[in-house]
């Protein structure tokens with residue numbers, strides 16, 4: 001992974017849900033292309049909730065993308081986990097995160113890696 | 114109809130052979146997407162919801178105009194050379210949409226309370242369990258605890274493949290069946306017990322033997338397969354079908370005091386054939402019926418299978434993908450072997466040679482007993498005939514090829530013990546001109562022994578057909594069957 005780019009949350013209910021609209025996605029894709037990079041996934045946080053995908057995450061997920069989720073609680077550092085939707089859209093599969101891939105939590109709700 | 118180009122976003126390019134653009138003929142934007150789904154059927158459920166409408170997070174642009182803002186939407190006509198672009202929006206969040214909770218009833222919230230307070234399960238996880246469809250192959254020692262725990266945990270649909278009836282000798286370990294169930298089909302007995310544990314379970318019984326003809330059709334309908342089979346042909350069949358259908362196969366096996374468990378999932382790790390490319394020669398590895406099994410052992414391994422199945426559904430923890438867990442009940446020790454994907458694996462490797470299901474009985478060197486007997490011409494004697502000849506004082510040497518501990522259950526007084534494994538080294542002690550009748554529990558091991566003796570030049574050798582089971586039926590009902 002080369003770059004993590006923060007994106008604005010366009011959603012109305014910003015602490016519980018996130019939305020990155022198609023215009024932002026297209027712009028991001030073009031920017032990545034200019035840099036010779038590829039968008040491989042997205043990250044978002046679950047404020048005061050565990051780092052496991054929610055039903056909303058599953059319903060809206062795309063295959064292939066890696067979804068990084070930061071679960072946060074009032075005590076302790078955010079817990080990161082990585083997920084990918086299964087081909088039948090029924091579940092997420094957890095992916096291993098190596099020590100070198102460790103991300104530090106940022107303040108933005110939604111970002112792109 | 115005009116030739117248009119549909120631009121595919123990276124997450125969907127795996128379904129278009131890696132291509133970023135697909136050109137096709139269409140009159141409208143909607144027709145172009147329908148044609149695209151026809152060309153690449155795996156795309157359809159990522160683009161369209163079950164009601165046939167575009168999914169909310171799928172955006173479609175016609176020459177850089179979002180079609181949601183065009184008056185005719187999907188009906189908008191297209192011209193030659195137009196570009197239709199599929200653009201993702203990315204959404205989700207910590208909470209589910211309002212009203213989403215409603216499919217857990219008050220009763221379910223009470224029943225699954227201990228799950229709901231686990232953050233790793235919660236109501237999202239409980240709904241995932243309810244949506245899940247799990248197929249158990251075999252309602253025996255492993256399938257009993259696995260299916261009972263999965264039903265109790267709230268897995269919505271359990272399929273069960275079994276065509277056996279409950280026998281008394283099953284009750285020592287197959288805890289889903291009770292004494293009153295002896296003689297009933299296992300499917301009926303299991304259904305009753307599982308629905309008692311959880312009345313909201315959707316139980317799907319498959320009262321057939323799983324074969325190369327029906328396996329794909331049956332398995333395709335489920336998310337996860339739990340392999341509780343006790344024989345090699347079915348184990349390879351389940352593995353191959355799961356690889357071909359890209360389903361996780363939660364594997365368990367037991368023998369005497371030892372058990373194994375793993376999760377074979379070719380898209381994420383090795384499959385069973387990566388571990389054991391070919392089965393052992395027939396007769397070499399005794400089955401549980403021949404070798405015995407400690408009653409609680411399948412309880413332990415079957416519960417591990419249920420555990421891994423729940424984790425796969427919930428997407429939590431570290432599964433046994435890529436690991437083989439070995440359990441020794443006597444030493445009370447778990448060990449773990451790391452498994453690697455074999456790039457030359459005949460089914461999940463880089464150049465697979467198996468692309469459809471094969472004849473697993475033949476692959477494992479097992480053929481129906483009648484064919485085997487007819488082709489190999491194993492001379493036989495029935496229990497009644499043997500009894501008559503022994504009573505008449507014929508000079509017959511009866512060789513029992515079972516293991517020593519089996520003799521404690523039952524034996525013939527006239528028999529000499531030579532366990533099958535020791536037969537090759539004992540041949541020199543036997544006189545080729547004597548008349549032999551070889552016996553075992555069912556007549557299978559003794560058939561191998563007869564062949565071995567005949568190949569070594571013994572010509573007066575007979576197999577007791579049906580083994581001591583037949584002796585008990587025909588001659589001496591007081592002889593215990595096991």
Ligand SMILES: [Zn+2]
Nearest residue numbers: 384387458461
């Ligand atoms: Zn393999």
